[in-house]
Amino acid sequence: MPRGGGLALSWDVREDVLPDGLADDAFAAWTDLVGRLAAGDRDWDEAGPVRLPAAQLERRRQANDTAGPLPDGLLHDEVVAQARRTPDRIAVVAGDVG
Known part of the structure; x- marks a missing residue:
């Protein structure tokens, strides 16, 4: 929404539905992306322009280690x-199959 020569970004988030911090992380990633897109052309052609928060990158690194x-x-x-x-002896039991 345009506001005072700028752009106001907001989200409406339902309480107690998402894990703690998820909405904040997502909003921060989104506002970062919008800011970078507004600043120039470079990020418009990027294949994965949304940057994950450092804590999520670390969790993924650990899970994939x-x-x-x-x-x-x-x-x-x-x-x-x-x-x-x-x-x-019985080798495989598959419920009612067989």
């Missing part, structure tokens, strides 16, 4: 090995 030793063999190798060791 999968460094560690990889297991030997394939995911299903132990299932096959168990079936070979105990051929008379």
Whole structure:
């Protein structure tokens, strides 16, 4: 909404629906984007112009940190090995299927 030669940005957020801080982070990212778009042409062609807050970037980095030793063999190798060791036992239970 134009106001006094500028632009006033506002959001209406329903209380106790979003996790703490999410609406504030989203509004900050949005106002940052609008400010950068108003300042020049560079950000208009950017593939991902919305910048995540540092805390969210850190949470994503931690969640995606999968460094560690990889297991030997394939995911299903132990299932096959168990079936070979105990051929008379039930191998898979799938509810009412089968």
